[in-house]
Amino acid sequence: MSLLASLFFTWGFITVINNTLLPHLRSVFDLNYTQTTLIESVWFIAYFVASIPSARLIERIGYKKSMVVGLAIMAAGSLMMIPAARLPSYPVTLFALFVIACGIALLQVAANPYVAVVGSPQTASSRLNLVQAFNSLGTTFAPLFGGYLILGRSNSGTLEAGHVLTQAERLADAQAVQLPYLIVAAVLVVLAVVIARFPLPEMKSSGTSRVSKEQRTQHSLWRHRNLVFGIPAIFIYLIAEIGVANLFINFVSQPEIGNVNHETASHYLFVLWGGMMVGRFIGSALMRTVSAERVLAGASIGAAIVMLVATFTTGHVAMWALISVGLFHSVMFPTIFTLGIKGLGPLTEEGAGLLIMAIAGGALVVVQGWLADIYGLQMSFLLTALCEMYVLFYAMWGSKATNAFPDEQASPN
Numbered sequence: 001m002s003l004l005a006s007l008f009f010t011w012g013f014i015t016v017i018n019n020t021l022l023p024h025l026r027s028v029f030d031l032n033y034t035q036t037t038l039i040e041s042v043w044f045i046a047y048f049v050a051s052i053p054s055a056r057l058i059e060r061i062g063y064k065k066s067m068v069v070g071l072a073i074m075a076a077g078s079l080m081m082i083p084a085a086r087l088p089s090y091p092v093t094l095f096a097l098f099v100i101a102c103g104i105a106l107l108q109v110a111a112n113p114y115v116a117v118v119g120s121p122q123t124a125s126s127r128l129n130l131v132q133a134f135n136s137l138g139t140t141f142a143p144l145f146g147g148y149l150i151l152g153r154s155n156s157g158t159l160e161a162g163h164v165l166t167q168a169e170r171l172a173d174a175q176a177v178q179l180p181y182l183i184v185a186a187v188l189v190v191l192a193v194v195i196a197r198f199p200l201p202e203m204k205s206s207g208t209s210r211v212s213k214e215q216r217t218q219h220s221l222w223r224h225r226n227l228v229f230g231i232p233a234i235f236i237y238l239i240a241e242i243g244v245a246n247l248f249i250n251f252v253s254q255p256e257i258g259n260v261n262h263e264t265a266s267h268y269l270f271v272l273w274g275g276m277m278v279g280r281f282i283g284s285a286l287m288r289t290v291s292a293e294r295v296l297a298g299a300s301i302g303a304a305i306v307m308l309v310a311t312f313t314t315g316h317v318a319m320w321a322l323i324s325v326g327l328f329h330s331v332m333f334p335t336i337f338t339l340g341i342k343g344l345g346p347l348t349e350e351g352a353g354l355l356i357m358a359i360a361g362g363a364l365v366v367v368q369g370w371l372a373d374i375y376g377l378q379m380s381f382l383l384t385a386l387c388e389m390y391v392l393f394y395a396m397w398g399s400k401a402t403n404a405f406p407d408e409q410a411s412p413n
Helices: 003-029 035-086 090-117 121-151 167-197 224-251 263-287 290-310 317-330 334-343 345-376 379-396
Strands: none
Touching: 003 035, 003 090, 003 121, 003 167, 003 224, 003 263, 035 090, 035 167, 035 224, 035 345, 090 121, 090 334, 090 345, 121 167, 121 263, 121 334, 224 263, 224 317, 224 334, 224 345, 224 379, 263 290, 263 317, 263 334, 290 317, 290 334, 290 379, 334 345, 334 379, 345 379
16 A cells, blocks of 8 residues: 555656646747647547556456556656757657646556555455545645746746746746656666566456457446446546646736746645545545545535635635635545545556546646636636536545455455
8 A cells, every 4th residue: 555655646746747738838829828728638638549548458367467567657657858858849848748647647557546445345444545635745746846846946837927928938847847857767767677576466366357259248337327427527527637736826827816937826736735635535534434435425516615705806805715625625536536446346447547547637628727727817717617517416426336356355365
């Protein structure tokens, strides 16, 4: 569990570096909101492309080797960011981020179900929320890392909002991403070596072990309501989470909201992700006595309320409302995931692959970018409030398992 927690920390850290990278690239390449969020869409398209192949790879080579392969892919993508910065090239940057995201997708497909089945099924949501808290620990520190090494070392991050960069300043700013991604690549290689040498146990359970193709064809994933409605729940939730995170710095920087530069705004992003970390620790403890469905319902109602406050108010009230949504978003992904694979038995790996593929919903953040260009950045957060309503529906009805296999606790060798 400690080793898995380090993986959750790592991919959370790398994913949230994007939140400081996007306003930086917006200035370097002179992008509008639609073009800026399109960068993140490419990142999440990788989940759609890589998730099912990842599930099949895990069936062939096992969890441990798949995690090592995932880390190696991420390291390769991180190193690609160096030539992308030297050129500088928008297409090469997109491709490098796509490769990194493919590696993370493989880690997600391997690690999330592994954590869910490594203990009692009754505490699966609590357990996954606990390790996801370490994911949030990574997302909490990433804005500080990116704010200092990317925004803090570039003209786009330190100058006043609205300053138009010269061509020379853009070229200089592009170079700022080389050192951060070189450090990230080195850490990934070290972690891959550690996992390759670590005696990670293979899971042995009739519910989760590999079974023959003939046996699998006797069962249908689509007979499990909790999975059928869980896939769009992950998809829609990711639109909300990524929309808030990616547009946060631009939102806080506005004169009528926080009136600060991008580097300073990244410090507030640290608080948002810190709220997600705290919320997951609280959620993990709470779900030992309160049902996961009830906790998820309460979180979705709270998230919808604060998003409406962020949309229709100004100043620090709007800013702190947006920051507080991290506390409510914290339990959503791990809780939806564990509810989605509950009772899948021998179909768990395929179900997990589909749920991770649904993370591609983050690609539709480009819709929020389009809304921000047309109706204004603040009004675009109404889309987020609508997303919370589907999560509430899932918690109240869609998560109820049908045709579930008997719960069986997996145990390592």
